[in-house]
Amino acid sequence: MNHWLFKSEPDTFxxxxxxxxxxxxxxxxxxxxYQARNFMRDLMRPGxxxxxxxxxxxxxxxxxxxxxxxxxxxDPTQFVPGDDYFDPKSTLEKPIWILVDVTWERDLARFIPLxxxxxxxxxxxxxxxxxxxxxxxxxxxxxxxxxILSLGxxxxxxPL
Numbered sequence: 001m002n003h004w005l006f007k008s009e010p011d012t013f014x015x016x017x018x019x020x021x022x023x024x025x026x027x028x029x030x031x032x033x034y035q036a037r038n039f040m041r042d043l044m045r046p047g048x049x050x051x052x053x054x055x056x057x058x059x060x061x062x063x064x065x066x067x068x069x070x071x072x073x074x075d076p077t078q079f080v081p082g083d084d085y086f087d088p089k090s091t092l093e094k095p096i097w098i099l100v101d102v103t104w105e106r107d108l109a110r111f112i113p114l115x116x117x118x119x120x121x122x123x124x125x126x127x128x129x130x131x132x133x134x135x136x137x138x139x140x141x142x143x144x145x146x147x148i149l150s151l152g153x154x155x156x157x158x159p160l
Contacts, residue, residue, distance in 0.1 A: 002043055003145040004050035005128055006066065006102065007136045015052045015063035015104075024104035025069055028137075029077045030085045032097065036137040041072045041098050043139070049105065051140060051148060053128070061113040062148055070101035109153025122147045 006028065008014065018026055031037055048068040054060055074095035077085035090096040117123050127138040140148075 002045070002048045003140040003142055004039070004044065004048060004068070005053050005062075005138045005140050006050050007053045007055040009056045010054040010063075011057065014054065015066075018052070018066065018102065019064075019104045019107075021104075025101050027075070027101050028099045029075050031075070031099065031136055032085060032087075033135060036135050037096075037098060039137050039139065040100050044068050044072065044100055046070060049145065050102065051145070052102075059111075059113055061111055061117070062108065062152060063111055064104070064108055065106040065149075065154070066102040067105040068100050069103040072098045072100050075099040106154060108149075110151075112148060112151050116151060117148070120147070120151070 013026070018024060028040075031040065046068055050066045050068065051062045052064045052066050054063050074092075075085065075097040077083045078087040078090040078095060078097045079092065080086055081088075085097070087096055117126065118129055123129060123144055126140070126144050127133055127135075128140075
């Protein structure tokens with residue numbers, strides 16, 4: 001099993017929005033970075049766990065835990081003229097962009113602010129915290145994932 005971090009701007013789509021969706025599941029649309037796409041396409045599998053991270057907001061940080069709920073498939077927004085994520089180079093026969101479905105897995109006892117992540121020596125190598133990293137999806141090591149769970153008050157009850 002791999003572990004991930006998914007970023008979303010909470011005014012666009014928040015962890016609570018996911019919890020309120022039917023079946024608490026949502027397609028992770030709109031990824032338009034080749035490296036993030038390749039993570040989904042080549043490395044993500046159903047059952048992988050991920051941190052749901054609120055970004056570009058007054059208090060960025062880890063809001064909860066999600067699970068990858070599907071195999072990768074074509075992101076339908078790339079085919080819709082006028083959609084923010086439309087890509088005229090993409091075709092049904094050769095889609096460029098893919099997505100996975102994510103499902104709410106668990107709340108944390110406490111939100112984990114970015115400042116807490118940044119100052120924790122155990123997370124010094126975390127990809128999210130590296131200078132210049134702006135990817136919306138990044139891999140997380142099992143040790144980082146476990147440590148973040150403990151910061152959020154969920155260490156004991158989460159199978160990895």
